Amino acid sequence: MGRRALPAAALALLVALLAAPAAVAAPPTARLGQTARIAKLGAAPPSQPLQLVLPLRADLTGLQRFALAVTTPGSPQYGQYEPIARLARRFGASAATRARALGYLRRVGATGVKLDATGLFADATLGTGLAERLFAAPLARFRAQDGSRFVQPAGEAATNVRIPAPLRGLVTAVVGLDTRPLAHAAAQPASAYYPANGTQSGCPQGAGTGGFTPNQYLTAYGYDPLQHAGVTGQGQRVALIEIDGFKASDLDTFASCFGLSVPAINSYGVGLSRLLAPGGESTLDLELLGAAAPGLKAIDVYETHADAASTLRALIAPLQSPGRKPQVVSVSLGLCEPLAYLAVGRRALSSVEDALAMGTASGVTFLDASGDSGSADCTAADGTPLDRLSVNYPASSWWVTGVGGTNVVLDRANRIAGQTVWNDAGLAPGSAGGGGSSILLNRPPYQKGTVAANHRGVPDVAMLADLAPGYAIYCSSPDCVPKGVSAWQTIGGTSAATPLLAGGFALVDQLLGASGREQLGLVNPLLYEAGRSNAAASFFDDVTVGSNDVGPFIGNGRPLGCCTAAPGYDEASGLGSVNLTQFAQLAVTTAPKIVHVSLSLPRHQRPLAARAVRATVSCTGPCRLAAYADVAIGRGRAFQVKSRPRSLGSAGRRTVAISFTGKELRRLRSARAHHQRIRAKIFGVILTGYGYVLRQTRGQTLTIGGL
Secondary structure: OOOOOOOOHHHHHHHHHHOOOOOOOOOOOOOOOOOOOEEEEEEEEOOOOOEEOOOEOOOHHHHHHHHHHHOOOOOOOOOOOOOHHHHHHHHHOHHHHHHHHHHHHHHHOOOOEEOOOOOOOOEEEEEHHHHHHOOOOOOEEEEOOOOEEEEEHHHHOOOOOOOOOOOOOEEEEEEEOOOOEEEEEOOOOOOOOOOOOOOOOOHHHHHOOEEOOOHHHHOOOOOOHHOOOOOOOOOOEEEEEEEOOOOHHHHHHHHHHHOOOOOOEEEEEEEEOOOOOOOOOHHHHHHHHHHHHHOOOOOEEEEOOOOHHHHHHHHHHHHHOOOOOOEEEEEEEEEHHHHHHHHHHHHHHHHHHHHHHHHHHHHEEEEEOOOOOOOOOOOOOOOOOOOOOOOOOOOOOOOEEEEEEEEEEOOOOEEEEEEEOOEEOOOOOOOOOOEEEOOOOOOOHHHHOOOOOOEEEEOEEEOOOOOOOOEEEOOOOOOOOOOOOOOEEEEOHHHHHHHHHHHHHHHHHHHHOOOOOOOOOHHHHHHHHHHHHOOHHHHHHHOOOOOOOHHHOOOOOOOOOOEEEOOOOOOOEEEHHHHHHHHHHHHHHHHOEOOOOOOOOOOOHHHHHEEEEEEEEEEEEOOEEEEEEEEEEOOOEEEEOOOOEEEEOOEEEEEEEEOHHHHHHHHHHHHHHHHOOOEEEEEEEEEEEOOOOOEEEEEEEOOOOOO
């Protein structure tokens, strides 16, 4: 089924979601070639609605710094994730920016105007005529080679959208003026070898496909010991971002064949009036994710239209509801970096990085496929890679784990006996695992000491992606089953490897929770720390054979010069494939313990005489503690009083004074003299190193008396 390619517009959305801590640089000028043949049909209908996403000016430097601190092993803030609502207040657009931007959009006639939960984006729906006037962007209708029709800025406006004066300084970019649909990367003919080796199990139809069956890849990658110990994803939630739907009956058939259970699945339409028709990509993702983590609390499938604004909304949709925030988000969308840059520009790409950083700071793990066109990545209209180096975004984001592709040889016990980089370009020119060096993002801190160049290296890890033998799946939707073809088939691509690994990380998160540890969040710093350790061979199965260079089979027939597998990290296969059980054990010993806080109030207090309320705050481990009180006089508005923070090097307690100022004390004494009721609701808190509340107790009420 391969990885889905994101068109220019769709990438804008994704970029707005993934704000990176490193500045997005302009790529070197180079000929990109034509990626799709399109025909202009005429002016866009003035009344056609456009769903736009507008990134707002926010504290992105602070957000990026915080996201790195809470995801870096050894940092004092490691694992101190914060809720999205609190992050949005701290790092999102200011209240003034929000009010001015939303107010202007409503005044000019936009509908559906609202702020998203991250505080980083405003949503608005405008007719094309209004959008043209506001953004000085003439819009036209186009038809793609596949027959799809879409609206897109014409001429210079395609790369030079103007922000109207009242929004300047408030809004940094506009996403959604281009409604071009995403392209699907079609599966290529089988190549490497066939059928799968090792020992298969399952119903005759599933095992008879010739592809790898769940018992094989779960054993090969070390999932089995965890599953046999009862770690199957209980209590964990994984989100999938999809541009097609699925049939529940297909998932049931697959699970029944291989003795699996199907997790609870929730489907959410993002910008849709109805859910999407079944397709192969969602089916593939759900079956592999379900095999990896059959005990998940829920899989949330966010279905959306295949355009930029819709995709962006879908990417941030899992962050909108605190009750549905996932531990892991798996994405199989992307676009080669040069086209990403040309499509949305530097500011929009930076906005996308910011959204990913906020999700990361809240503890979410993002994974994305590295692409199926080798180290070329940009493709022509027929899907053939262009003869230039490029990597895929957002797999190249600092905040995303990029998943590359391999093929494996298994022994009779289904252990890995050999691996090679996936590259079938000699038989199918578009078939090889993506990877290389970013031209947009510099090297993140976690790759220092591993990646020599000062650029983000992709992928981070690699899993089975070769289309032959591929994975055995069951898919009866029309795009999977041409006439006369069985619904039992094999499929591959890095978009198959990605949900498989996403399910594995959900198992690790379950184990961490059961051990009283914080969840994984951005896993890359821990992956690279493990890769630099003396025990790297126990965590990864290194890939030292093969290359993802498709150059000899495209263009002028010469190698592109990247990338070849070698011992240790390389940009053909990353750190290698993950041994999940070994990595889980490392995570349990590395992730910080969850420290709980409790509160008690000393008896017989006289706050007005003592000029303070005293509170005893206890922590179950090292912490920086404090307490605060919301004090209300009668039915008036409460005011807040805080203690100074205290540090504990181990589990213990401290009694702190929540002191009143002279002005507050005079006000309280006056209220008491007039027999007004005074109540204080007191909370104990754990603070982060930046002074933000990490956890707090329930409030305890104290009636203040005495003069």
